[in-house]
Amino acid sequence: xxxxxxxxxxxxxxxxxxxxxxxxxxxxxxxxxxxxxxxxxxxxxxxxxxxxxxxxxxxxxxxxxxxxxxxxxxxxxxxxxxxxxxxxxxxxxxxxxxxxxxxxxxxxxxxxxxxxxxxxxxxxxxxxxxxxxxxxxxxxxxxxxxxxxxxxxxxxxxxxxxxxxxxxxxxxxxxxxxxxxxxxxxxxxxxxxxxxxxxxxxxxxxxxxxxxxxxxxxxxxxxxxxxxxxxxxxxxxxxxxxxxxxxxxxxxxxxxxxxxxxxxxxxxxxxxxxxxxxxxxxxxxxxxxxxxxxxxxxxxxxxxxxxxxxxxxxxxxxxxxxxxxxxxxxxxxxxxxxx
Amino acid sequence: xxxxxxxxxxxxxxxxxxxxxxxxxxxxxxxxxxxxxxxxxxxxxxxxxxxxxxxxxxxxxxxxxxxxxxxxxxxxxxxxxxxxxxxxxxxxxxxxxxxxxxxxxxxxxxxxxxxxxxxxxxxxxxxxxxxxxxxxxxxxxxxxxxxxxxxxxxxxxxxxxxxxxxxxxxxxxxxxxxxxxxxxxxxxxxxxxxxxxxxxxxxxxxxxxxxxxxxxxxxxxxxxxxxxxxxxxxxxxxxxxxxxxxxxxxxxxxxxxxxxxxxxxxxxxxxxxxxxxxxxxxxxxxxxxxxxxxxxxxxxxxxxxxxxxxxxxxxxxxxxxxxxxxxxxxxxxxxxxxxx
Numbered sequence: 001x002x003x004x005x006x007x008x009x010x011x012x013x014x015x016x017x018x019x020x021x022x023x024x025x026x027x028x029x030x031x032x033x034x035x036x037x038x039x040x041x042x043x044x045x046x047x048x049x050x051x052x053x054x055x056x057x058x059x060x061x062x063x064x065x066x067x068x069x070x071x072x073x074x075x076x077x078x079x080x081x082x083x084x085x086x087x088x089x090x091x092x093x094x095x096x097x098x099x100x101x102x103x104x105x106x107x108x109x110x111x112x113x114x115x116x117x118x119x120x121x122x123x124x125x126x127x128x129x130x131x132x133x134x135x136x137x138x139x140x141x142x143x144x145x146x147x148x149x150x151x152x153x154x155x156x157x158x159x160x161x162x163x164x165x166x167x168x169x170x171x172x173x174x175x176x177x178x179x180x181x182x183x184x185x186x187x188x189x190x191x192x193x194x195x196x197x198x199x200x201x202x203x204x205x206x207x208x209x210x211x212x213x214x215x216x217x218x219x220x221x222x223x224x225x226x227x228x229x230x231x232x233x234x235x236x237x238x239x240x241x242x243x244x245x246x247x248x249x250x251x252x253x254x255x256x257x258x259x260x261x262x263x264x265x266x267x268x269x270x271x272x273x274x275x276x277x278x279x280x281x282x283x284x285x286x287x288x289x290x291x292x293x294x295x296x297x298x299x300x301x302x303x304x305x306x307x308x309x310x311x312x313x314x315x316x317x318x319x320x321x322x323x324x325x326x327x328x329x330x331x332x333x334x335x336x337x338x339x
Numbered sequence: 340x341x342x343x344x345x346x347x348x349x350x351x352x353x354x355x356x357x358x359x360x361x362x363x364x365x366x367x368x369x370x371x372x373x374x375x376x377x378x379x380x381x382x383x384x385x386x387x388x389x390x391x392x393x394x395x396x397x398x399x400x401x402x403x404x405x406x407x408x409x410x411x412x413x414x415x416x417x418x419x420x421x422x423x424x425x426x427x428x429x430x431x432x433x434x435x436x437x438x439x440x441x442x443x444x445x446x447x448x449x450x451x452x453x454x455x456x457x458x459x460x461x462x463x464x465x466x467x468x469x470x471x472x473x474x475x476x477x478x479x480x481x482x483x484x485x486x487x488x489x490x491x492x493x494x495x496x497x498x499x500x501x502x503x504x505x506x507x508x509x510x511x512x513x514x515x516x517x518x519x520x521x522x523x524x525x526x527x528x529x530x531x532x533x534x535x536x537x538x539x540x541x542x543x544x545x546x547x548x549x550x551x552x553x554x555x556x557x558x559x560x561x562x563x564x565x566x567x568x569x570x571x572x573x574x575x576x577x578x579x580x581x582x583x584x585x586x587x588x589x590x591x592x593x594x595x596x597x598x599x600x601x602x603x604x605x606x607x608x609x610x611x612x613x614x615x616x617x618x619x620x621x622x623x624x625x626x627x628x629x630x631x632x633x634x635x636x637x638x639x640x641x642x643x644x645x646x647x648x649x650x651x652x653x654x655x656x657x658x659x660x661x662x663x664x665x666x667x668x669x670x671x672x673x674x675x676x677x678x679x
Contacts, residue, residue, distance in 0.1 A: 067473060114654065118661040123412070123473045124601075124611060128653035131598055135646030142641060243643070251481035254474070264474055297488040304482025311470055 013261030013268075016313065017276045020259070024283045032290045039166045044282035046168060049175040049237075050075065050230040051281065054253040055260070055274040056182035057226025062257050063186070064219050065199040065266025066115070066122040071227045072249030073133030074107055076242070078231020080137045083145040083241030086152065093151040101228050107133070108224020112217035130250065137243035145241045155236040171233045178229065182271035195219060199266030248300070255307045256281050263314055280306070354607050354623040361630045369637045381510035385633060393629035394517035395420070395576035395593075399600035400607070400621040401521075401528055402458075402572030405565040407604050410545045410613025411465060411472035413566060416573040416600055418483025419457045420593035423577025425490040426450040428587030431500050439500040447506075451574035457483065458570015462563035476566075480597070487589030495588045498581070507582030517579045521622075524572070529618055538616075541565065545613030595646070599628055602649060605656050612660075 029036035045052075054071050061068045082100045085091040091099075107129070114125050147153075159167035186192040194215045197205040206212050234245065260277030262269025284302050288294050346352055365372040365385075375384035399416050406413045430446035431439045439446070457479060464475035509516035532538030543551040544558045552558050576596070581587050605611060606627050607620025628649070635645045658664045 114657070118658060118664040118667075120657050120661055121611065124653065124657055127414070127598060127601075128650040128657070131595065131646045131653075132650035135644055135648075135650060138641060138643035139647065142643065248481045248484065251477055254477065264471060295489065295493050297485040297493060300485030301482050301489065304478045304485070307474075307478055308464070311474065312468060315468060 012317070013314075014270060014273045014276070017259060017261050017273050017280065021276050021280050021283065024280060024287065028283065028287050028290065035286075035290060038164055040286070042162070042166055042168050042172070044279050044286065045172045045175065047285065048278045048282040049169070049171040050234045051249075051252060051256060052175040052275060052278045053178045053226050053230040053233060054249065055256050055278050056178050056271055057223035058253045058257045059182065059260070059262055059269055059271050059274045060186065060195055060219050061122075061223050062254070062262050062264060063199045063266055063269045064195045064216065065202065066216075066219065067126065067254070068111075068129075068220065068223045069123060069126040069250045070107070070111065070129030070133055071223065071230075071253050072246035073130045073137070074104060074224060074227035075231040075234060075249060076245040076247075077107075077133045077137050077140075078104060078228040079235050079238070079241040079245050080140040080145065080243060081241070082232055082235050083147045084140050086147050086149045087145050093149060097232060100232055101225060104224040104226075104228025104231070105221050106224070108221040108227075109217060111224070112220030115220065116213050116216040134243065140243075141241070142243065147235060147239045147241070152235065152239060156239055169236070171236050174229070174233055178226070179271060179275050182274075186271050191215060191218065196267060199263075199268070201267075251300075251307075252281065252303060255303045258307050258310050258314075261310075264311065350608050350617050351620055351623065354620050354627065357606070358623055358627050358630065361627060361634065365630070365634055365637070369634065372637070377513070380513070381515075382513045387515065389626065389629045389633055390518050391515035392632075393625050394515065394521045395579050396596065396599045396603055396628060397521045397622050397625040398524060398572045398576040398579070399569075399596055400603035400625045401524055401618060402565075402569035403600040403604045404607070404609055404616050404618050404621045405528075405532070405541055406472075406569045407601070407609055407611060408541045408545045408613060408616035409562050409565050410548075411562065411565070412601065412611075413458075413461060413476045413569045414473065414597040414601075415457070415461060415476040415479035415483055416569060416576070417593035417596035418480050418487065419454050419570055419573035420577035420580055420596060421487035421587075421589050422457060422483055422490065423450045423454045423574040424581035424587035424592045425487040425496070425589050426453050427503075427578060427581055428496040428498055429490055431498050431503055432496065436499070439503070443500055443503050447578060450578065451571060454574025454577065455567050455571045458567040458573070459563065461570065462566030465566060466559040466562040484589060487587075487592070491587055491589050493589070495586050497586045499585070503582055504585060505582070507579045507584075520575065520579070524575070525618065525622060532618070537561075542614055542616065545616075598649065598653070599625075602653055602656070603628055605653075605660070610660060611657075 025036075025041075034040070054075065058068060058071060078100050081103060082096055085096045085099065086093070111122075111125050111129050114120050115122050155170055158170060160170065160173070161167045186195065194205065194210045194212070197208065197210055198212055198215060202212060231245075235241065238245070256277035257269070257274050258264060258277070259280055260270065260273030260275070262273060281303065284306075285296075285299050288296060288298055288302075362372075369385075372385050375382050375386060377383065399420070403413060403416065427446050427450040430441045430449060431443055461472075461476050461479060464470045464478070465472050468475075505516050506520075507517060511519060532541065540551070540556050540561050543554065543556055544561050548558045551561075573593075577593060580592050603624035604621045606624030607617055607622070608624075609616045609620065631648065631652075632642075632645055635648060636642060
C-alpha cells in the first residue's frame, strides 16, 4: 500500500516536470515564429550537454541525501587541465581524456573520503572543493588556453545529420549515453538501490547490511567523474580552457535536479526527471533569447524562482502523502536539518 | 598546570594563538610588516590595511556567527553584498561633478533595507517552509548575482559623490572609518546577545530546536531574525565594497565572501553543528584570514591561488572539529590503551 503511493508520487513529480517542459515549449511555439522546429528542439540538447552530464552525477548525490557544490569548479578545472595538456604539453587526446577523467574521479574520491570517513557535512567539504578547484585552475594558468587539436576541432565542428535536415553534435550522443547509463545504474544495479536506501534512511541502510561507506564514497566519485566528463564536453564547444568557466553552475545543476523531481532531502528521484529538468532550463534560456529584450541574467533569476516553486511543491506533495496526520506531524517536526 | 588549563580553556585562546603565530611569522619574514607611518593625516601600513580590508568580512562574520549558531548557514552573503552595492550605486550614481542623484543617506538606508529583506526571504524559506539552509540560501547565492546584474543593467556603475567614499576609504582619528562601523555593530550585537536572553535563545535553537520549542522559545522567529540580520550585515559590507572602489560590479563584488565569512566563524571557535557561538572569536577569525591574505600577497603569490590555501584551511578545521577524526587520531597514538 505504502509502496504504491510512493510510486504514484514519483511518477507524479516526473509528470509535473514533463508538463512544465511541454507548457514552456508550447508557450514559446505559440509566441515566437520559428520556435517550433525539430532543430530548435535538438538545440536544447546541444546547448545543455554538459549540464545533463553534471545533472546525472548530482542526481545520485542528492538522492543519497548529500550535495556537491564543487561540480562547477571541477568542470572548470577539467577544461583547464585538458587544454593545458593538449596545447602546452602536446599530449595525445587518447591520453588526455583518461587523465582528466581520472583526475575527476580522484577529486570525487577525496571529497567522498572526507565526508564518509570523518562524518563531515557534504556541503562544507564540497564548498571547500569549489574553492580548491577554482584555485587550482589558476595554478594551471591565469589566462585562457585555446585548444588547437585536430580531434577537438573535429568534435566541435562535426554535425551528425538526422532526418529532415536536422543535426546534432557528437556531445549530444555522449550526454544521452550518460543519461541512459544513469537511468540503468539507478534502477537496476545494487549500487543504485543502495543510493536510494541511504537517502531514505542511512541508519536503516547500515542495519540492513548494505555497503553504505563504500557506496557513499562511490557516489562522490561518480559526481567527480561526471564533472570531468562534462568539462571535456564543454571544451568540445568552447575549444578553450578558462578559469571562470562554470561559475555558478552548481546551482544550475542542483536546480535542474530539483526541477526534475528529485527530493532535496534524499531518498527519491530519477535521472530521467533530471534530463527533463535540464530541458526546462534550456527552454528558459532559448525563450529569453527569443524574447530579446531581457538580459541573460534573467535565466539565473528564473531558475532560482523555479527551484523555490519546486521545493514548495515537494513540501506540498509530502504533506499530502502523510495525509491527515500531517497536521500534527508537521507541528512536532523538528526544524530542518542540513543535508 | 592549572593556569595553563585555565588559559587554554578560554574560548578565544586558540584563535588568538593562530593570529599571533601568523603575525610572528610576518615579523620575521615580511619586511616592514609592522611599520606604521602617518600619511595624509592618517595611519598607514600593513596592519592598518588588514583592519581596513578585513572589515567587510568582519561584518559578514558577525551575521554569519548567529546563523551558524542556529545550525544554519548563509551562503548568499556575497551575492547580497553585490545587490547592496548595485542598489546604492544606481541610486547615488551621480555625474562627474559629484552631485548624487538621490540623497546619499537615504540611498544607503534603502540599500541596507533591500538586503535585510533578502535576508528575511532566506529566513522565511528556512523557518516557515522548512528548506535546508544550504538550499534556501543557494537560491539567492546565484539568483542574487542575477538581481545585482539586472539592477545595474549588467554594467559596472561608477559613483562620483565624494561623501560616499568615506564609508570605505575615509579615516576618523587616523583609523579607517569602516573599522568604526565594525566596532559599533559588534558592540551592539554583543549587547543584544549577551545582556538579553536572545543569545541564549539562539544557542538553544541551535542545540535542539524541538527542545527549544518546548521550552517556549519561538524558534521560527529566532531563525527568521538571524537570517534577516545576516542580510543586514551583508548589506553594510556591500556598501564598504562599493565605496572602496566607488563602483558596483555585480559580477565581481563580494565573490567568495561567503567562504571567507564561514571560515572566519569556524576559525573563531563556533562549531558548524550549531549551539554555542563566539562573536569575538569570529572577528579574530576574520583577522586571521585577512592577515593570511596579506601574507600570501607579500610573497608574490597570485591572489587567485590564495583560494587553494583557504580551501586547505577549511579542510583542516573541518577535520579538527570532527569527533571521528579526533578519536581516530587518538587511537593512532594509543590513547585507547591508556583509557582502558
